[in-house]
Amino acid sequence: MTTVTKQEVEKFRSELGDSPELQKTVDTLEECDWILEDATTLIASRAGEPVEMGDSLLENLVEKSRKHLCKSEVKAGWTDLKDVLDILKEILPPPAPLAVACLFKLSEIGLRNLCGSVESES
Secondary structure (H helix, E strand, O other), rough: OOOOOOOHHHHHHHHHOOOHHHHHHHHHHHOOOEEEHHHHHHHHOOOOOOOOOOOOHHHHHHHHHHHHHOOOHOOOOOOHHHHHHHHHHOOOOOOOOHHHHHHHHHHHHOOOOHHHOHHHHO
């Protein structure tokens, strides 16, 4: 279970601006007592995405994102949260707040550490 803090939200706002997708994600996090996995599931279900009980939607999104972001040709194109969010919006299913939720988890892992386990799997 991942709990998002208000400090993390403020960090995102300072780096991403107060975008509508960030605000929607924050509103949903607040509804879900700041639990990221619950908010991700709620965002997806409200968008009509099929979500099964016990399905780790957030972990699936993170793994898909990590594998894509760590490809050498993609990795060279991102340096900060905004760059990563732009890529996530292209590769993840809509709505955009799912990408923001995924970005919160990737940020927790650490963007600098993100590709370590993918590179060791190669």
